[in-house]
Amino acid sequence: MRIRVFIGLCAFIPMAGGLAYAVLVHTSQTWEPITEFEQVDREARIFPDYTGTAIPPNIAPLNFLIREPGFAFCARISSQSGERIEVFSRDGVINIPQKPWRDLLESNKGRDLQLDIFVKNEKGRWKHFQPVTNRIAEEDIDGYAVYRKMYPTHLRVSGEISVYCRDLSNFDVSVILSGMSCENGCLNCHSFPGNRGDKMLLGVRSKKYGVGTLLVENGHVEKLGTKFGYTSWHPSGRMAVYAVNNLPMFYHSARNEVRDTVNIDSFLASYLCEPQRAGVEPKLAQKDRLENWPAWSADGKYLYFCSAPKLWPSDTSKPPKLYDQVKYDLVRIPYDVGTNTWGEIETVLSAEQTGKSIGMPRCSPDGRWLSFCVFDYGYFPSWKQESDVYVIDLHASEQSGRFSYRPLEINSDKSEAWHSWSSNGRWILFSSKRLHDVFTRLFISYVDATGKAHKPFVLPQKEPRFYESYLRTFNTPELVTTAPTAMGESLARVYRAKREVSLSIPITMATPKQTKAAPISAWDSQRE
């Protein structure tokens, strides 16, 4: 036995050593500096398209793939100051080392970033393509993006719906909550006040544990006993407005986008933190209207939302016959957080003016911009190929008395939606189907002081080919300055537990009787 072990070891050690030697040789391969090359009169084809864009100085490395035929590849990244980065590769994959990248961007804010690409052909000669220039913005993007990932079906077939937190300065991803930990739960409508990660609302529902909304504040988690739909925190963090919806899904026989949804009935409700309670302002819950997509202004003085006439009875078929006739207006209502009083609803932009439907309004935190989606009908732009993001300059509107709107320069011929502003109002993170049709990906665009949005770029991944074979969609992105203070099992445990804060909002689709506007809080509205 001992001899056999000895012989075995004698065979093994050289093999292991040989293997280690091979790995060492492979990783420590040195490349000759490129001193001679032919000039090619065009830019190299790279994927993803990280060319001619503006990037945050704190973004993770924009790893990419050089899509040119060749036997060796080199990417040289440089700016006005700092160490140049040079990456060689045998297969065209350029993985940029994180620290040198970070240092280079940090020391060149507001300057150009140049990318020189070289490809070696079969004769051993290098070709140099026209340099690519990106701009390093002065302003950082918020540190984290929170988003949901799921299959395009949007069904909870196998519990694969999860909400994640991505550190935008690198490739680290944490799971905030997985549907698997909630017995095939559906998670959505995560929201944060003022891009702050220390406070969060997250809606959860599952067959086994029912509906609920998790409230996370400074690491403490509790469950509210009702499901919040699309939610918007008041910037003060003292209250939030959320939609209560009935949103069945249905399918098209011949449209490019197979799936569709309709808002059968909805209204907006409010959640107040101190003391915890929910209520409904009658103006936000009119029986003959469908209210949806709440979004607070930066100063908290207005609640923007979308409102459409309800074209069918409550017991309508699904989908209703007129599902493609409903078009939403963009409206707003003044609010005083000190006295809990609401003003009168004012139309910002009507469906009649646009000829289309409006959805997903969002205000930039600097108070300057109001962005929203415009699409043919209904309430859900993500499933409308024609959906584009538009913007209103609120400062200009205040002066002129008119709400002029224009498309943001980020649109494509595919659906754009789910836009989220950074805390400094300079970056917008949004979803787009421009790359891969049914698979929504997240894009980042720089919005300068004039409101011009620069060419978007896809959220970078460690592996440049990541998106080419990834079958999930990204949606509901939110930019936050700090990571949420509780994640994973600490959330799941609270959701699964029976203990919850009771919020007495009836679960029916009946909307409250319309009453005259009361000068004091509307929290005590009665329901029929």
Place this chain on the structure above:
Amino acid sequence: IGRWTPYHYFVCHALDRALYQSGRLGDEMFCFPQKTAALFLTQEGTDPIWQKFDTCLDLGLVNQAENALSICVETFGERPLLLQRLAVVNMVKGTVGAARVFLGRLKKVPFWSSVARDYLKRLENDPDLSKDAEIQSLRNVMLHTDYVGNADTLTLLLTENPRNRMAYMYGMAWLLLSKNLDGFAQKFNVYHRLNFSTIPKHFQEALLLSRFVKGQSPDVPGWEISEQTKVQFSAFSRGMQQYGQNKTAARAALKDKFGNTYFYYYFLGG
């Protein structure tokens, strides 16, 4: 298998597909056990549904196929068969970006890499696949009429493309299985000549039956019903009269001689 095993939902469906693909559906479908729900896999409470997608795709119901396949991916996982089908569906629809993602994923599956590479090469050589025979044949039958909710999809397919032979044959098979002779005769009069120059055996039987029920002459204007069919029907009628209301006895007695006819199915089977 169809002959020797008792009726089986999925076997019946696969059998009908095989009969259609070999041009024998109209002649031999009633030589085998048949159930209406098996033709399109519409039996409630049964899953999985993955077998539906090929039938949907071949008929031209591309979105239905896509939806069924997508749900299957979530139910069964990212199986290569499903990925390949979803790539084809998206190529047919022209959503090439999505097709590339499915092929990119398929490329990573052992033994399927070459299949994926082949499709990707086809996309590279012909980005809109206008010269691709497989994709073009599916695009030729693809439904373009958009609707939501329930609809008579086969009629829609035929209205858009009267020469959609599979839609015609499956529609007629459905009408035969449902014993809807009026509907059958109506569709025959509109679409048969566009797709065929002769009448399959079971169609002759059904036409004869339809005219008999209405007290019309056995000859279909413009078409020839074979003497054999007429003789067989006469013999079957005599046999049925012998047993009167006793269907159980009639079933047993007439099965050997007439069990492979539509007459038998209409009066004693189904």
